[in-house]
Amino acid sequence: MTDTAPALWTVSVSPHVKSGESVEKIMWTVVGCLIPPLILSIFIFGFQTLIITLITVASCVATEAVGQKLLHRPVTIRDGSAVITGMLLAYVIPPGVPYWMPVLGAVMAIYVAKLLLGGIGFNFFNPALIGRAFLVATFPVAMTSGWLAPIRDGSVFNYMGSGVDAVTTATPLFVLKHYGIAGVIEKFGSLSSIYGSFFVGWRPGCIGETSALLILIGGIFLIYKRYITWHTPLSMIVSIAFLTWVFGGETLFTGNPLLAVLSGGVMLGAFFMATDYVTSPSQPAGKIIFGLCIGALTVLIRLKGGYPEGVCYAILLMNPLTPAFEQWFGPKRFAPQKGVSK
Amino acid sequence: MTEPLLTFPKGGGHPPESKDLSSHLPVESLPLPAEVDILLNQHFGAPCEALVKKKAAVVEGDLIGEVKKGLGAAIHASVTGTVKAVGVSGHPINVTAPSITLKTDPEAEPKAYTPCDWTELPKEELLARIRNAGIVGIGGAGFPTHVKLSPPPEAGVDTLILNGAECEPYLTTDHRIMVEHPGDIIEGAKILLKILGLRDCHIGIEANKPDAIEAMRKTAAETSGNGHRISVDPLKVKYPQGSEKQLIQSITGRRVPGFGLPFDVGVIVQNVGTARAVYEAVVLQKPLYEKVITVSGRGIARPANLLVRIGTRLTDIVSYLGGTTPELSKVVMGGPMMGFAIPTLDVPVTKTTSGVLFLTKDEIDARPHGQCIRCGWCLEACPMGLSPNEIGIYVEAGRAEETSQFGVFECFECGCCAFVCPAKRPLVQFIRLAKRKAKK
Numbered sequence: 001m002t003d004t005a006p007a008l009w010t011v012s013v014s015p016h017v018k019s020g021e022s023v024e025k026i027m028w029t030v031v032g033c034l035i036p037p038l039i040l041s042i043f044i045f046g047f048q049t050l051i052i053t054l055i056t057v058a059s060c061v062a063t064e065a066v067g068q069k070l071l072h073r074p075v076t077i078r079d080g081s082a083v084i085t086g087m088l089l090a091y092v093i094p095p096g097v098p099y100w101m102p103v104l105g106a107v108m109a110i111y112v113a114k115l116l117l118g119g120i121g122f123n124f125f126n127p128a129l130i131g132r133a134f135l136v137a138t139f140p141v142a143m144t145s146g147w148l149a150p151i152r153d154g155s156v157f158n159y160m161g162s163g164v165d166a167v168t169t170a171t172p173l174f175v176l177k178h179y180g181i182a183g184v185i186e187k188f189g190s191l192s193s194i195y196g197s198f199f200v201g202w203r204p205g206c207i208g209e210t211s212a213l214l215i216l217i218g219g220i221f222l223i224y225k226r227y228i229t230w231h232t233p234l235s236m237i238v239s240i241a242f243l244t245w246v247f248g249g250e251t252l253f254t255g256n257p258l259l260a261v262l263s264g265g266v267m268l269g270a271f272f273m274a275t276d277y278v279t280s281p282s283q284p285a286g287k288i289i290f291g292l293c294i295g296a297l298t299v300l301i302r303l304k305g306g307y308p309e310g311v312c313y314a315i316l317l318m319n320p321l322t323p324a325f326e327q328w329f330g331p332k333r334f335a336p337q338k339g340v341s342k
Numbered sequence: 343m344t345e346p347l348l349t350f351p352k353g354g355g356h357p358p359e360s361k362d363l364s365s366h367l368p369v370e371s372l373p374l375p376a377e378v379d380i381l382l383n384q385h386f387g388a389p390c391e392a393l394v395k396k397k398a399a400v401v402e403g404d405l406i407g408e409v410k411k412g413l414g415a416a417i418h419a420s421v422t423g424t425v426k427a428v429g430v431s432g433h434p435i436n437v438t439a440p441s442i443t444l445k446t447d448p449e450a451e452p453k454a455y456t457p458c459d460w461t462e463l464p465k466e467e468l469l470a471r472i473r474n475a476g477i478v479g480i481g482g483a484g485f486p487t488h489v490k491l492s493p494p495p496e497a498g499v500d501t502l503i504l505n506g507a508e509c510e511p512y513l514t515t516d517h518r519i520m521v522e523h524p525g526d527i528i529e530g531a532k533i534l535l536k537i538l539g540l541r542d543c544h545i546g547i548e549a550n551k552p553d554a555i556e557a558m559r560k561t562a563a564e565t566s567g568n569g570h571r572i573s574v575d576p577l578k579v580k581y582p583q584g585s586e587k588q589l590i591q592s593i594t595g596r597r598v599p600g601f602g603l604p605f606d607v608g609v610i611v612q613n614v615g616t617a618r619a620v621y622e623a624v625v626l627q628k629p630l631y632e633k634v635i636t637v638s639g640r641g642i643a644r645p646a647n648l649l650v651r652i653g654t655r656l657t658d659i660v661s662y663l664g665g666t667t668p669e670l671s672k673v674v675m676g677g678p679m680m681g682f683a684i685p686t687l688d689v690p691v692t693k694t695t696s697g698v699l700f701l702t703k704d705e706i707d708a709r710p711h712g713q714c715i716r717c718g719w720c721l722e723a724c725p726m727g728l729s730p731n732e733i734g735i736y737v738e739a740g741r742a743e744e745t746s747q748f749g750v751f752e753c754f755e756c757g758c759c760a761f762v763c764p765a766k767r768p769l770v771q772f773i774r775l776a777k778r779k780a781k782k
Contacts, residue, residue, distance in 0.1 A: 009672055009683070011672070012708070013683075013770050014679060014760075016699075017357050017511065018706075018763075018766060021719075022766070026764055079712070118713075120712070121716055282716065282718025332352070333752070334597065334725065335600035335752060
């Protein structure tokens with residue numbers, strides 16, 4: 001007996017085998033999927049996008065570590081979730097903001113919107129979007145005018161050395177809102193060339209939101225890994241395209257759905273923000289309706305609100321409805337009938 | 343295999359099967375141990391009263407304990423020898439439990455059994471033989487078989503299902519007996535059909551056991567006739583395919599109601615091993631005192647499928663198989679999804695032991711758990727459509743009594759939720775706690 005029995009065995013409750021998945025694996029995979037848009041943003045806007053992103057990520061991770069220490073909780077910065085928040089926050093701020101600004105956004109996102117609400121799994125707003133909303137409310141000028149025109153011909157390295165200052169410009173959605181589709185064509189070129197360059201990402205906008213192509217690749221990889229599902233992104237995009245087509249033009253049914261989807265933060269929001277586990281529903285039916293609602297609110301804000309872009313607030317408005325969605329669209333019970341013992 | 347595989351629609355998962363450690367190994371008989379500890383309660387119901395006193399001589403198959411009042415099943419001497427003690431011994435869950443310890447007489451002749459013709463026997467005699475043999479559902483729950491075979495007549499039972507799914511990873515017990523003794527199982531099925539007055543029997547087997555499917559089909563075809571319709575239904579490999587409610591849905595499409603029993607939808611389910619025990623009880627008049635178990639895992643020197651006497655201590659099994667490896671970090675009685683971890687090898691095999699697993703650190707996952715990130719994977723995995731994430735959060739928040747809204751009492755603890763949980767949350771443990779506190 002003594003030969004065969006080691007001192008201590010684990011005697012935890014079943015199941016005794018577990019899948020190889022982990023929170024760390026999910027989070028770091030998402031981080032990996034967010035890196036290609038960052039690399040492209042350097043070529044579009046210059047190296048300050050990398051600097052801003054690094055500052056934001058570092059601030060988020062530091063806030064999480066210090067905050068968890070202050071709150072006497074285990075420090076969980078290795079799980080990668082603060083890194084994602086940092087990247088997403090950096091991706092939704094303009095590339096021309098001063099470097100200290102994202103630090104404030106990071107503290108708001110991680111400490112207030114995440115840690116004070118109970119930490120991972122208990123926040124009811126998307127932390128990165130809270131960070132952005134806080135910055136927009138606090139520094140409205142910088143956050144709505146720090147746009148840079150894309151560097152043409154991929155000459156980012158010449159540009160760095162030339163000493164020419166970055167040119168501030170306006171986003172397609174701003175132009176669309178104030179000057180209509182004619183203004184967009186005048187500023188960004190013919191519609192057919194706009195679709196191509198916008199799809200790849202060569203347009204003014206926030207740091208990581210411009211390239212529909214790279215966001216789509218990352219999102220599809222996450223769907224393939226089954227870390228997210230297609231329901232929310234697809235329903236959100238379809239809803240924005242459809243409602244813009246119906247209401248977005250001079251008369252009914254004359255809006256430009258493709259331009260609406262390729263500009264602003266639609267793609268980034270659909271694949272990386274509206275799919276956040278904690279702040280979105282878990283069941284397919286709930287996800288589809290959640291996505292449709294975000295799309296409708298986005299179009300409403302874009303067309304009737306004061307801001308040219310509505311994705312951020314649309315998602316934030318829907319986030320706290322998640323618990324209600326979980327109740328309304330809960331899983332279907334195997335045996336809903338009343339049993340014999342009743 | 344091109345034929346369509348039957349399955350259940352909602353939830354389930356694919357834990358690593360790990361059956362190749364032992365699925366190819368023929369059943370071997372463990373040499374008689376020097377002593378056995380026969381627990382007085384190896385079934386669902388009241389414990390047996392011991393019928394023998396210390397120092398009494400017993401022969402294998404002798405009745406040594408029975409339940410005088412209430413639900414239960416008799417127990418029998420599994421070896422020939424003397425009663426060493428009527429006291430307590432180790433128990434896999436309760437630490438210790440009342441038992442009868444027998445000392446084996448190594449010189450004794452093995453008892454011989456001769457088959458008899460059962461086809462002319464009345465139903466009452468068949469049931470009496472099953473009851474006298476102390477047969478319980480040996481797939482796991484240990485419900486007395488003679489009780490299960492007496493459903494209320496108004497239930498309108500029309501189908502018998504034999505469960506050969508064996509969906510738990512590692513376990514290859516049912517697999518081996520289906521390959522090696524298909525005739526016994528088919529004969530047992532016919533006895534069960536006669537008792538229930540039925541024609542239709544479906545034998546459900548997961549498609550990862552093609553040799554068992556073939557053997558059972560061949561035998562069923564060779565012995566067809568007499569108005570029986572015995573079919574072998576290949577099932578999709580998906581855990582928990584062998585769960586009673588899921589198996590009934592896979593094969594018949596019927597859904598057992600909440601808090602209901604299989605006969606509410608006209609079905610009786612028996613494990614293939616139980617069917618074989620029924621054959622032995624009726625045809626050989628041999629009580630249930632030995633059974634095949636799988637001993638597996640990377641923590642045992644030599645995995646095996648063993649025929650052991652009820653009451654055999656795990657220490658005897660381990661020393662026969664060459665001991666454990668240094669990497670051993672968890673010993674589990676039963677399968678890795680629903681079995682229970684034990685702290686000592688000083689416990690005996692019971693009628694419901696399907697296997698003993700010796701798992702190394704690489705096979706288990708002992709990483710600490712974190713907060714729920716609400717990924718919703720457990721909702722997708724739960725075959726009963728429950729919300730394990732909410733139950734866990736409520737239990738952690740000290741509000742376990744509110745969890746019946748999430749269906750905590752419909753949970754049969756298959757473990758799919760905890761298997762997929764990326765935060766490694768002990769959801770089954772939370773649910774067990776919730777079941778104790780929640781209001782029905």
